[in-house]
Amino acid sequence: MFQLPFMVQAFTAAVITGILLSYLGVHVVGRGIVFVDLALGQISSLGVAFAAFIGTGLTSIPLIFTLTGALLMSFINIRDKRLKQEAIIGILYAFTSALTVLIISKTPHGDSDIQEVLFGNILSVSWPQITTLGIVFGAIMLMHLIFFKKFFSLTESFENGENHLVGIFNIWNFLFYISIGLAIVFAVKINGVIPVFSYLIIPAVSAILISKNKLTVIIIAFIISLLAGFFGLNFSFHYDFPAGSSIVSVLGAIFILATLYNILTNAARKKSS
Amino acid sequence: MKRISIFTAIAFFVFQHAVAGTIKVVTTLTDLKSITELIGGNKVAVTSIATGYQNPHFVDPKPSYIINLSGADLFVTIGLDLETGWSPQLLASSRNTKIQKGAPGYVDASENMALLQVPTAANRAEGDIHIYGNPHYWLDPLNGKVIARNIANGLERVDPADKAIFEANLATFNKTIDDKMKDWQAKMAPFKGSKIIAYHNEWVYFEKRFGLEIVDFMEPKPGIPPTPSQLVKVINEIKSNNIKVIISSPYFSTSSSDVVAKQTGVKVVTMATSTGAFPTVKTYFDVFDYDIAQITAALK
Numbered sequence: 001m002f003q004l005p006f007m008v009q010a011f012t013a014a015v016i017t018g019i020l021l022s023y024l025g026v027h028v029v030g031r032g033i034v035f036v037d038l039a040l041g042q043i044s045s046l047g048v049a050f051a052a053f054i055g056t057g058l059t060s061i062p063l064i065f066t067l068t069g070a071l072l073m074s075f076i077n078i079r080d081k082r083l084k085q086e087a088i089i090g091i092l093y094a095f096t097s098a099l100t101v102l103i104i105s106k107t108p109h110g111d112s113d114i115q116e117v118l119f120g121n122i123l124s125v126s127w128p129q130i131t132t133l134g135i136v137f138g139a140i141m142l143m144h145l146i147f148f149k150k151f152f153s154l155t156e157s158f159e160n161g162e163n164h165l166v167g168i169f170n171i172w173n174f175l176f177y178i179s180i181g182l183a184i185v186f187a188v189k190i191n192g193v194i195p196v197f198s199y200l201i202i203p204a205v206s207a208i209l210i211s212k213n214k215l216t217v218i219i220i221a222f223i224i225s226l227l228a229g230f231f232g233l234n235f236s237f238h239y240d241f242p243a244g245s246s247i248v249s250v251l252g253a254i255f256i257l258a259t260l261y262n263i264l265t266n267a268a269r270k271k272s273s
Numbered sequence: 274m275k276r277i278s279i280f281t282a283i284a285f286f287v288f289q290h291a292v293a294g295t296i297k298v299v300t301t302l303t304d305l306k307s308i309t310e311l312i313g314g315n316k317v318a319v320t321s322i323a324t325g326y327q328n329p330h331f332v333d334p335k336p337s338y339i340i341n342l343s344g345a346d347l348f349v350t351i352g353l354d355l356e357t358g359w360s361p362q363l364l365a366s367s368r369n370t371k372i373q374k375g376a377p378g379y380v381d382a383s384e385n386m387a388l389l390q391v392p393t394a395a396n397r398a399e400g401d402i403h404i405y406g407n408p409h410y411w412l413d414p415l416n417g418k419v420i421a422r423n424i425a426n427g428l429e430r431v432d433p434a435d436k437a438i439f440e441a442n443l444a445t446f447n448k449t450i451d452d453k454m455k456d457w458q459a460k461m462a463p464f465k466g467s468k469i470i471a472y473h474n475e476w477v478y479f480e481k482r483f484g485l486e487i488v489d490f491m492e493p494k495p496g497i498p499p500t501p502s503q504l505v506k507v508i509n510e511i512k513s514n515n516i517k518v519i520i521s522s523p524y525f526s527t528s529s530s531d532v533v534a535k536q537t538g539v540k541v542v543t544m545a546t547s548t549g550a551f552p553t554v555k556t557y558f559d560v561f562d563y564d565i566a567q568i569t570a571a572l573k
Binding site for chain 2: 126
């Protein structure tokens with residue numbers, strides 16, 4: 001499989017995407033905002049639809065839309081205990097989806113524009129694309145490494161329901177949403193929507209099922225993303241399936257295994273106690 | 274061990290092709306495959322990327338497409354902007370210099386084609402999404418002859434030694450088209466000028482060749498699913514023009530057309546847009562045999 005250049009390119013892209021997204025996923029799952037990816041992806045689609053409608057800015061407008069969306073999301077701060085942030089993100093998703101449909105209905109082949117601009121295919125990724133991806137993702141990763149503690153104490157305050165302590169404008173919260181926004185725009189361009197969503201959520205959730213330690217969770221999530229990239233592409237190559245869906249299926253299988261592990265260890269613990 | 278098994282798999286793959294023929298050809302559509310096989314005879318082994326029942330605007334890449342392309346001697350495409358969403362990317366990933374645009378192994382079947390609906394000023398807002406003209410040109414059998422000529426030229430570029438064979442096959446192909454054309458024209462003659470509705474703007478070449486008149490489309494603009502106001506418009510047009518048929522394609526939902534059919538009694542006919550659209554449509558000629566049988570039955 002790795003004698004073929006396009007499979008090497010696909011695997012490189014899968015590794016870069018997998019590492020950053022599985023890391024960000026630990027935050028996303030911890031904060032309970034799993035729809036943030038789909039909502040930002042949809043805002044990006046709205047940007048493409050808008051650009052196609054006005055006939056210009058097919059690459060810049062979606063990026064501006066997504067970053068603005070990420071900025072707005074970082075301001076969401078709910079004091080009412082009956083409401084969850086997830087609900088607001090869900091509303092944003094539905095609202096922007098509807099707006100996209102409305103704009104597309106007045107734009108000939110707007111649908112195919114969205115397909116072309118937003119949904120990449122990992123099998124036809126080129127080296128220049130991988131370089132861009134590496135630079136953007138490397139920069140985000142570096143920022144998170146340097147300020148690791150800042151980002152994690154923020155996510156923990158969300159986990160503990162102490163979000164009222166975060167404040168309306170918190171620079172770290174803002175930077176977190178910008179990271180997510182950028183990561184999603186670039187990753188979706190290469191992998192497609194569903195693989196990106198899966199890379200973000202499945203390794204993090206599976207790792208949480210396996211371990212309780214924060215650092216171990218991150219490491220397990222990394223490993224899961226790498227395994228999924230490797231076995232997913234192998235599966236796609238040997239049985240000739242679309243690559244993105246193959247990776248997602250492998251991630252799904254890993255999640256099932258992690259769930260089984262979780263059930264078994266819990267049962268074992270009960271017995272021994 | 275794994276490495277070896279992959280190698281053998283690839284080697285076997287390549288070998289399989291080598292026995293079947295000498296020139297390895299990859300086409301984007303099944304119609305191009307059918308015509309290439311007719312022109313190349315036993316000198317070629319042809320694979321098509323898209324299937325005959327797939328919307329040619331959208332194809333989800335699989336590894337085998339790129340592997341096939343990387344070992345191909347000739348690549349045949351419909352061109353214009355029909356396959357822009359997927360074929361350039363696959364071609365680039367294949368890294369096969371023999372079949373890149375401009376290389377001898379690259380055949381653009383639309384060369385010297387008399388295109389319809391070429392926009393005078395590319396204005397996307399007006400629905401002129403096909404900036405080079407309507408790319409569904411293979412649905413006129415006489416355009417099949419132009420396609421065949423382009424394919425023969427390509428085969429002769431990569432295998433000049435067998436030029437005589439290709440030219441003889443081309444002559445046979447052209448004669449078959451001419452013979453069948455008489456039959457098709459005769460069958461369609463009683464329905465000359467019949468008004469019909471089409472789902473998507475892909476029948477303009479068929480319409481012009483066989484003297485039909487497409488009054489409107491189910492899609493308000495190409496690629497936009499039917500809206501309520503469009504359905505009302507189409508229903509009124511069907512009633513005022515006494516239209517009997519809506520023609521659609523295998524990859525479009527017929528639910529909107531069925532609504533119109535219930536309201537007006539019009540018949541919804543799913544036509545073959547490409548070779549392999551239905552099990553009985555095995556060659557490029559079968560496409561027209563099938564479509565003309567369907568449409569004449571519905572118009573009666």
